[in-house]
Amino acid sequence: MDDAIRRLSGNGNPVGAVKMDADSRFNFSCHSGLECFTECCGKIEIILSPYDVLRIKQVLGVTSEEFLLTYTRLVNLKGVKLPFFMLRMTGGGRCPFVTPGGCSIYADRPLACRYYPIGLGLFRERGAGGGDFYFPIKEPYCRGYGEEKEWTIREWRRSQGIDDYDRVNKDWFDIILMKNLLAPDLDPDERSQRLYILCSFNPDGFGRFVFESRFLDLHRVDDRTVERIREDEVELLRFGLRWLKGVLFGPQR
Numbered sequence: 001m002d003d004a005i006r007r008l009s010g011n012g013n014p015v016g017a018v019k020m021d022a023d024s025r026f027n028f029s030c031h032s033g034l035e036c037f038t039e040c041c042g043k044i045e046i047i048l049s050p051y052d053v054l055r056i057k058q059v060l061g062v063t064s065e066e067f068l069l070t071y072t073r074l075v076n077l078k079g080v081k082l083p084f085f086m087l088r089m090t091g092g093g094r095c096p097f098v099t100p101g102g103c104s105i106y107a108d109r110p111l112a113c114r115y116y117p118i119g120l121g122l123f124r125e126r127g128a129g130g131g132d133f134y135f136p137i138k139e140p141y142c143r144g145y146g147e148e149k150e151w152t153i154r155e156w157r158r159s160q161g162i163d164d165y166d167r168v169n170k171d172w173f174d175i176i177l178m179k180n181l182l183a184p185d186l187d188p189d190e191r192s193q194r195l196y197i198l199c200s201f202n203p204d205g206f207g208r209f210v211f212e213s214r215f216l217d218l219h220r221v222d223d224r225t226v227e228r229i230r231e232d233e234v235e236l237l238r239f240g241l242r243w244l245k246g247v248l249f250g251p252q253r
Contacts, residue, residue, distance in 0.1 A: 020118070020134040022154040028117055029147035032102065036141045041098035046087040046112050048072065050200045051168040053085065054237055055108040064204045071096060081187055082179060085201055111169070114160040117144060118153060168234060171241035172200055178249050192248070199244040203233050206240045219243075 020026075031037070048056075057067040072085040087110065090096055097105045103113070121133045134153050138145060157163060166173075175196075179186075188196065198206050207229075209215060216226065229236040 018136055020136065020153055022134075022152065022157075024134065024153050025150055026118075026136060026145070026153075026156075027147060027150050028144045028156075029149040030144045034143045036143045038098050038100070038102060039141050040116060040139060041103070042089075042092070042094040044089075044095075046095070046110055047075075047077075048085045048087060048201075049111050049165065049169045050172050050237055050241065051165050051234075052110040053201050054168075054203055054233060056105060056110070058233070059105055059108045064202045068201060079184075080176065080180065081184075082176060083193055083197060111162065111165045114162050114165065117142065118156060168238060169241075171238070171245050175200075175241070175245050175248065178245075182249070195247065196244065199240040203237050203240070207233075207236055210236075210240075 053064060053067060053072075056071075057064050060067060062070070068085060071088055073088050075084050075086045076082070077084055087095065095103075097103055097109075103109055117137045117139075119135045119137050121135065136145075151159070198209065211230065225239065229239045
């Protein structure tokens, strides 16, 4: 793992060769008084999590299908062999939601933006434990690291609302990790990929699948859960991810 971080930190990569934990400290602050303000919102690649898609489509007042078609592009990350959605940048390479005054969807910004200037790593091995680790991302233009405000990683996560995102995305992260551990060389068939996209990134489509098909006749779902997922899209997303994990990997202990 340490070797992997050192490799990433070479050749001008902004990833720092430092492995951090939740109690590691760093100095950082971002505000409009910095000359680099919003520089980090351009020439970047932002992979969206399921909760990112849900939050942003809600604040924009569009369906998940409309959001995905308008603001994202489908990509397959090397080595993962699962489809992901990446935020589509403008012609000038800028985030479509950034303005001269900052992010227009700041309260609902993606998880990757919330973590910045910290990166998250996931470490799992078959038959072993593992855990998360963190590392600094120091772009040459960024002046935020020169500010006096000090954080621990734990404090930074709390201030950025990351714990809520982890709670909703938990089963999605599990699916990705389990795929890499149990079937790293397997290319999912078209049906599996379509189901994965439906449950992970298309809550409007998944809602129709649950309530307008024979889903509830074929699957035992208690009345309380049905009421909850009918009224709350976050609960619908969490339900869909748990159901998908069961379909792909079987019942979990």
